[in-house]
Every structure is written in structure tokens, then in C-alpha cells.
Amino acid sequence: MRTDRIGTSDVRFRRQGEGDLAVLFVHGFLDDQYVWDGLIGELTTPGVECVTLDLAGSGDRTGASGPFGYDRFAGEVGAVADALGKPFVIVGQSMGSAVAELVAAERPGRALGLVLVTPVPLAGTRQPDALTAPFRSLGGDGDAQRAVRTRLSTALAEADLDRLVVSGTRIRPETVRETVGCWNDGHPAGARPSRYPGPVLVVRGADDGFVTAELVAQGVAPRFAAPETVVVDRAGHWAHLEQPAVVAGHLDRFLAAVLPTVRASGWTGAFAEKSADAFGEAFADDVTLEASALTRPVEGRDPVKNVLAAASAIYDSLVFTQETVSGERSYLEWRATAFGGMRIDGVTVLTKNAAGQIVRAAIHHRPLGAVHRFSAELGARLAGLLDAGYFHRG
Structure with a gap:
């Protein structure tokens, strides 16, 4: 108690x-x-x-x-x-x-x-x-x-x-x-x-x-x-x-x-809704996002939720296949398609604070060619909202 x-x-x-x-x-x-x-x-x-x-x-x-x-x-x-x-x-x-x-x-x-x-x-x-x-x-x-x-x-x-x-x-x-x-x-x-x-x-x-x-x-x-x-x-x-x-x-x-x-009401549900607000409810104010599709971390609730809302809209399909929880961390495996059928696999690691809010998200995509194309598309969709230097140019 x-x-x-x-x-x-x-x-x-x-x-x-x-x-x-x-x-x-x-x-x-x-x-x-x-x-x-x-x-x-x-x-x-x-x-x-x-x-x-x-x-x-x-x-x-x-x-x-x-x-x-x-x-x-x-x-x-x-x-x-x-x-x-x-x-x-x-x-x-x-x-x-x-x-x-x-x-x-x-x-x-x-x-x-x-x-x-x-x-x-x-x-x-x-x-x-x-x-x-x-x-x-x-x-x-x-x-x-x-x-x-x-x-x-x-x-x-x-x-x-x-x-x-x-x-x-x-x-x-x-x-x-x-x-x-x-x-x-x-x-x-x-x-x-x-x-x-x-x-x-x-x-x-x-x-x-x-x-x-x-x-x-x-x-x-x-x-x-x-x-x-x-x-x-x-x-x-x-x-x-x-x-x-x-x-x-x-x-x-x-x-x-x-x-x-x-x-489904948290991270995975937010990907299904593909909206910035859905992601925002899960995050702490000082959340940090790291990803293989980003050249450097994105920090703060609003920038992070905007990146993830744009990313979720790129996928043609996305399925979470495995989840493991260890203390404050959750590990999720997923598979997705984008760009008319390109296969993308990945692992996401979420770290939560005592209040249950996500303070750090690390998203790892593969293969490398898909990472570069995904990053370039993400940069195009977030033009004007996030500096172009966050994205790979491939």
C-alpha cells in the first residue's frame, strides 16, 4: 500500500x-x-x-x-x-x-x-x-x-x-x-x-x-x-x-x-488508431524516442507523438507478434509491410516510469534498405515539423 x-x-x-x-x-x-x-x-x-x-x-x-x-x-x-x-x-x-x-x-x-x-x-x-x-x-x-x-x-x-x-x-x-x-x-x-x-x-x-x-x-x-x-x-x-x-x-x-x-489500449492500440493523440496519452512529458530510422533521438511528448503518428501511417500492415515484460521494460516483436508490400521486421523496447507512462522508446527496423526508405518517407511527411537532419537520405 x-x-x-x-x-x-x-x-x-x-x-x-x-x-x-x-x-x-x-x-x-x-x-x-x-x-x-x-x-x-x-x-x-x-x-x-x-x-x-x-x-x-x-x-x-x-x-x-x-x-x-x-x-x-x-x-x-x-x-x-x-x-x-x-x-x-x-x-x-x-x-x-x-x-x-x-x-x-x-x-x-x-x-x-x-x-x-x-x-x-x-x-x-x-x-x-x-x-x-x-x-x-x-x-x-x-x-x-x-x-x-x-x-x-x-x-x-x-x-x-x-x-x-x-x-x-x-x-x-x-x-x-x-x-x-x-x-x-x-x-x-x-x-x-x-x-x-x-x-x-x-x-x-x-x-x-x-x-x-x-x-x-x-x-x-x-x-x-x-x-x-x-x-x-x-x-x-x-x-x-x-x-x-x-x-x-x-x-x-x-x-x-x-x-x-x-x-490494445496503449502502444499497440495507438498504432492501430494512427493518431498523434492516441500516442500522446501513453507518454511522459520528457519521453525520448530512439530509432534505427532516425539519425538522433527525438525528445518531448509532442515531437515524439508526431513522429509515431506519421510512422504508423506509412505501414500498410503491422502485427505485434510477441511481448515480454521485465520490470519497467516491455519488449515487443512485430512485422509489417509498407510501400506496397515491402517486408519490415522489428523490435520495440519501451521503458515506463512509476506512473506507467513511457519515458523511453527504442524502435529497431530491419533490413537496412527498408530502414533508409522508411526514414526518407518519414522525413517527407514531417517536413516543417521536424528538422530534416533527423532522417537518413537514401
Whole structure:
């Protein structure tokens, strides 16, 4: 377990495990990041990194000042997703599910999956003031919070209930009132179909009296193209706490379907897209590119992504045939054709930093005649963007 921070802000996030795929968890109303610990302990999927954080006003950030709304929450969670520098699946519960959707929708290239646990609609629950007033008055009232959690759960262990009440009563009353307005009023994006195009799993507690089957069927599921909905027996609004092994099993199954696409979302996927932006997401700011088709290294994210976008467009076909990972380095063998059928073989060596971003790429082409022709064509396509001295003249 290790902790990182976003710049000099108060946004800190915990990281557990190692892998090329991150699973980012977003807690709900009155909760904190530790609500996910039991579920994370039940996961069996290898090669993933689990990441949690406290939303502003909750957990270790109760001293944060407002505003407390979806845009602020999504901006901070999105900054964590960006700092991870790798593809991710994002999991949100209750109010956190709406935050998770907003984050995923802004990063469709790296958000490989969206899991909504007992989700409130992004458009808001739209309850009248008379029904939301008891929630608005929960700040600092441990007895009232205990009563609400007991009423909306079926199998919440006493120890979990005690910890949730302690966590919830730490949140300032004014923060609680503003946050209720957030999930009740919703976000404008909730009034239209979701912009997130990837796979979606909806998990509902069978005995949840707040996020009911009707609410999911009418306000959540129709906004996605093809969501899968599962129901967890003997669980209410905190299904991830009440039945952590069952929910973890559904998440493991979801991750198993997502993992084969992790490789394609990075370097190899960027070659398939043949766009500079696709390469840019994988690189650190100070990335260095070395290649047999270049006379000297190219440095910096923008120049490097431009070179690779132009290079990918030269190939008629390109297939990655082998991949080996050793520590921070990945070794990829590939074969390609260009110029109407000329065969080109090669090996690429990628070196990543602790955040999973590529800091060095070394690309080796063969045979020599193909190297010279490829380099000359690359120089022609990058004329005006990169000095001609970077390319062989053959």
C-alpha cells in the first residue's frame, strides 16, 4: 500500500497492487475511501492496481471548503485517473457512481469499463424537499445516520455500521446539506444518453429501498447502450459492504472481460488508431524516442507523438507478434509491410516510469534498405515539423 498526492493539493489517493490496469473506486454519500477495503480484499483478478480516494468534504478531507458538487468531484477523481497514466476501470457507489460516469465519459480511450454499484441517476433523484429534509439534517447526528443506514441495509455487520457512523458524523453539517443537493438535483449530463461508450455493469442490492429496481430501470440503465445489470441477494444500499465476496465476484468477471483489451489500449492500440493523440496519452512529458530510422533521438511528448503518428501511417500492415515484460521494460516483436508490400521486421523496447507512462522508446527496423526508405518517407511527411537532419537520405 502506498499513498500519492495530486500536486500540492489535498487530494491524496491510496494505491494497492501492481498491474497495467487500474481499478479506481469512488465512494458514496457520507462514506469514505475505506468503505472499499473489504471488497478489494475479496478480488482475485491478477495484474491490477486498486486505487481509492476521499471525495472533498469526506474522510480525511472533512476540512475542505466547498463547493461540493459533481463537477468538483469529477475533476478531482479525473486528476487521479490521469496521474495513474494507465487504462482503468472505474467503480462508483451511490452518489459516487455519477462521479464515476462523468470521469469515464471524459476519458473514453483509457476508461475500459464502468461499474455502478447501487447507483443514483446522474440526473438526480429529484425528491421533493419534504423527503430530502431528513437527509439534509444528518450532519453530525450519529443516531440519525445509524437509523438511516440500518433502514437501507439488510446484512450490514455491526462493526461496519459503527465505522460508517463514525466516518459520517465527522462530515460537517453544511457539507452534508450541500452534498444532498448534489445527488438530488443531479448533473445536466444526466438528461441525455451517456457519453461513455464502453462496457457498463450495474450492481443493485435486492433489498435496497433507495435505489430500487424501478429507479435503475427508468433512470440509470436506459442511458447506456448495452449495460449489464446484476442483483445481489441479501443486500441493500451498501451491497459492496453487505456482500463483498459476491460483488467482488461480479467485478472479477467484469475485469476478466476487460483485461484482453488493456494491451490494445496503449502502444499497440495507438498504432492501430494512427493518431498523434492516441500516442500522446501513453507518454511522459520528457519521453525520448530512439530509432534505427532516425539519425538522433527525438525528445518531448509532442515531437515524439508526431513522429509515431506519421510512422504508423506509412505501414500498410503491422502485427505485434510477441511481448515480454521485465520490470519497467516491455519488449515487443512485430512485422509489417509498407510501400506496397515491402517486408519490415522489428523490435520495440519501451521503458515506463512509476506512473506507467513511457519515458523511453527504442524502435529497431530491419533490413537496412527498408530502414533508409522508411526514414526518407518519414522525413517527407514531417517536413516543417521536424528538422530534416533527423532522417537518413537514401
